Amino acid sequence: MIEIKLTKHIFGNAKIDPGNFIGTYGPKKMEREGLSGNEIREIIENPVGTKPLSKIAKGCRKVLIVTDDNTRATPLSRILPPVLDELKKAGVHEGEITFLIGLGTHRPMTQDEIKVKFGAEIAGKYRIVNHAWDDPGSLITLDSHDVGFEVVINRLVRDSDLLISVGSIVPHATTGFSGGGKTIMPGICGEKTIEDTHWMALDYSMSEILGNLNNPVQKVIHSICRTVKLRMIINSILFDGDKIFGLVAGELEEAYPKGIELCREVYGVPIPQKADIVIAEAYPTDIDLRQSIKAICTADLACRNGGVIILPADCPEGAAPQFPEFSRYGFKDPDSLYQDVEDGTFKHKLMAYTLVAIGRIISQRVRAILVSPNIKAPSAEDMGFTWASSLQEAVDKSFAIAGKSSKAIVLKQAGELLPLISV
Numbered sequence: 001m002i003e004i005k006l007t008k009h010i011f012g013n014a015k016i017d018p019g020n021f022i023g024t025y026g027p028k029k030m031e032r033e034g035l036s037g038n039e040i041r042e043i044i045e046n047p048v049g050t051k052p053l054s055k056i057a058k059g060c061r062k063v064l065i066v067t068d069d070n071t072r073a074t075p076l077s078r079i080l081p082p083v084l085d086e087l088k089k090a091g092v093h094e095g096e097i098t099f100l101i102g103l104g105t106h107r108p109m110t111q112d113e114i115k116v117k118f119g120a121e122i123a124g125k126y127r128i129v130n131h132a133w134d135d136p137g138s139l140i141t142l143d144s145h146d147v148g149f150e151v152v153i154n155r156l157v158r159d160s161d162l163l164i165s166v167g168s169i170v171p172h173a174t175t176g177f178s179g180g181g182k183t184i185m186p187g188i189c190g191e192k193t194i195e196d197t198h199w200m201a202l203d204y205s206m207s208e209i210l211g212n213l214n215n216p217v218q219k220v221i222h223s224i225c226r227t228v229k230l231r232m233i234i235n236s237i238l239f240d241g242d243k244i245f246g247l248v249a250g251e252l253e254e255a256y257p258k259g260i261e262l263c264r265e266v267y268g269v270p271i272p273q274k275a276d277i278v279i280a281e282a283y284p285t286d287i288d289l290r291q292s293i294k295a296i297c298t299a300d301l302a303c304r305n306g307g308v309i310i311l312p313a314d315c316p317e318g319a320a321p322q323f324p325e326f327s328r329y330g331f332k333d334p335d336s337l338y339q340d341v342e343d344g345t346f347k348h349k350l351m352a353y354t355l356v357a358i359g360r361i362i363s364q365r366v367r368a369i370l371v372s373p374n375i376k377a378p379s380a381e382d383m384g385f386t387w388a389s390s391l392q393e394a395v396d397k398s399f400a401i402a403g404k405s406s407k408a409i410v411l412k413q414a415g416e417l418l419p420l421i422s423v
Helices: 037-045 076-089 111-118 120-125 191-203 216-227 252-267 294-302 334-343 349-362 377-383 391-402
Strands: 002-004 014-016 021-025 063-067 097-101 127-130 139-141 152-154 162-168 230-239 243-250 268-271 275-280 303-312 367-371 386-388 408-411 418-421
Touching (some): 021 268, 037 076, 037 243, 063 076, 076 111, 076 162, 076 230, 111 120, 191 216, 191 349, 216 252, 243 252, 252 268, 252 418, 275 294, 275 391, 294 303, 294 408, 303 391, 334 349, 349 367, 367 391, 377 386, 386 391
Parallel strands (some): 021 408, 097 127, 162 230, 268 418, 275 303, 275 408, 303 367, 367 386
Antiparallel strands (some): 002 014, 139 152, 230 243
């Protein structure tokens, strides 16, 4: 028998007959260390498609650096010091620099979390602000845009004369890839703009968005980044936790595609065929169910119609702390929920986006089994999942659903994976 072991041991192991097993796939294991401090510094000092920060920032008196939040592993404490050194060379003083955490609608980072992510020295010396996506007083409406809906964004963008974004690039179900301009839009936008950005992705299949740079959502993001004059992105591509495989710095339109090429090297995984059963490990995007279901988006590319997706997800913060009604609506009837939003009778559009996108997968195309110590059977089943107490129980149930001759695969770290299907 083939023994299946996941990154977290809380789900137990499972055994599958070799005749039913296609293989285990995950981000590539690198026989190397991550980029050194000197290599990081060299890349930042020699950006792609633009002058160095030490020249761009001359004369600037209000610099805004937008970062990702705690749902991403970007090692800001290693990336930011060379950025700050470049600004210092340009004559920018510490008090003229603000860090804005691009939360989207995620919960604010705590001071302890900020200290860990940014490093104690930076956290103690610089102004670091959580984006207040739900505070109208902290937002402005852009005067001109061509994206088809109103764009409301953090007013610090308008008040700054140099805008930089720092994040990481992984495959992403709503925008194709994270990083790039996504840190700006929807990262520091108002709730309705965040909702509308996500909602437009529902017009396209997962295969049209996930892993594709040239998709309609990215075109909107790039348009807004031009409007707010995003001058530089600094994006890491990570492996083995927070080791830096590659780093790109420079102008969005030129540096971002280079970062995506590096991302495909790490997260793009050739798979020989689609499977009837896909075990999609949610780690490390498993802080709650709303983050964990990124693994379902990845598994959707690799699972046959009528198959089963198994989602092992820790979810220490439950289903969706930002959306208390998330569990009540669940994924059972995505078409009705979509129409309710379109008709204006359901107001929680961002929550609905997630429920509709995932519901179209697990209620219409495949079955889904949730394995989670922090979301119990009644809640999971109310949302539209079958529930299992262990990985082995989930595997046994999946073969009962899909058939004894079914073929299974394992996608490790599925929320940050890009399956490249051969057949």
